[in-house]
Amino acid sequence: MDKSGNPNHLITTPPGVSPHTHTHTQMALSSVKPFSSIFSNSNPPLFTSAKTQQSLKKNNIDLYLSRRDLMNVGLCVMPLVLSPPPPPSIAREVAVGSYLPPSPTDTSFVLFKATPKDTPALRAGNVQPYTFILPPTWKQTRVANILSGNYCQPKCAEPWVEVKFEDEKQGKVQVVASPLIRLTNKPNATIEDIGTPEKVIASLGPFVTGNTLDPDELLETSIEKRGDLTYYKYVLETPYALTGSHNLAKATAKGNTVVLFVVSANDKQWSSSQKTLEAILDSFEV
Numbered sequence: 001m002d003k004s005g006n007p008n009h010l011i012t013t014p015p016g017v018s019p020h021t022h023t024h025t026q027m028a029l030s031s032v033k034p035f036s037s038i039f040s041n042s043n044p045p046l047f048t049s050a051k052t053q054q055s056l057k058k059n060n061i062d063l064y065l066s067r068r069d070l071m072n073v074g075l076c077v078m079p080l081v082l083s084p085p086p087p088p089s090i091a092r093e094v095a096v097g098s099y100l101p102p103s104p105t106d107t108s109f110v111l112f113k114a115t116p117k118d119t120p121a122l123r124a125g126n127v128q129p130y131t132f133i134l135p136p137t138w139k140q141t142r143v144a145n146i147l148s149g150n151y152c153q154p155k156c157a158e159p160w161v162e163v164k165f166e167d168e169k170q171g172k173v174q175v176v177a178s179p180l181i182r183l184t185n186k187p188n189a190t191i192e193d194i195g196t197p198e199k200v201i202a203s204l205g206p207f208v209t210g211n212t213l214d215p216d217e218l219l220e221t222s223i224e225k226r227g228d229l230t231y232y233k234y235v236l237e238t239p240y241a242l243t244g245s246h247n248l249a250k251a252t253a254k255g256n257t258v259v260l261f262v263v264s265a266n267d268k269q270w271s272s273s274q275k276t277l278e279a280i281l282d283s284f285e286v
Helices: 019-031 050-082 086-091 122-124 197-209 267-283
Strands: 110-113 131-134 140-143 159-168 173-180 218-226 229-237 248-256 258-263
Touching: 122 159, 131 267, 159 218, 173 197, 173 267, 197 229, 197 248, 197 258, 248 267, 258 267
Parallel strands: none
Antiparallel strands: 110 131, 140 159, 159 173, 173 258, 218 229, 229 248, 248 258
16 A cells, blocks of 8 residues: 555566556556546546646557557567468478589489488487488478378387488489388398398388289399398389389398388389489489
8 A cells, every 4th residue: 555545556567568568558557546537438637737637648648559559569460370381391392402412423413311310210220321312303392290100219110201302203202111020020130031022022012102012013123232231122013003103112121120212203204214213213322
């Protein structure tokens, strides 16, 4: 209670109101404390001096301006709150040539080298870093969270997609990883320990085509030695595949994971870019 008999109130800044706005409001309120009727529809008391009335008028104008400023801020912010954010894929649709280094073996390509920041499995240590080349016009596409293995690392029971890139004129690639235990019970097995190229692709075929793989769709298999790893390579003609009517694949095993690299194209893309797609496949290495 102050000397005039009016109660003292602790005035705090309401949430969402700027200190500047609140200062004007507080000044207005403090100036009119002796005149409780000033906010009514009636005129100011006749006994108030001209100087007091002028001060009250100024404070009311300041309060009005403060409220108007607050409303303007709200109108400016509202579209940011109500407008949906842009799709994440838009932010990622940048040609890889703008940020990846040229391939040391062929400068008409760029080199992608996966690091732990790229995928959940690399961060968890379930997959070893891998590299491959791409034409500079290709773009990375987003992998859905449910397919990325993010929800099950470090112990996933089913295969997941690591990364995906594509070019609408040439084709697309993806890296698929599968727990080794899904193909063999032998720890740290090599790709040869798992079985023949035909046996491996029979298990992983659906992850190449996006649906099913008929044995007749397998046109060619080959084996490649690179460093201490063996790679199985495949050429497939898959007219009913969701990924495309032409698929190339390359698989190897390291640690507790089998890594599958898939290059896909439709008929139009294949006819114009076959050599490029084959070069991409050949470049893949864990």
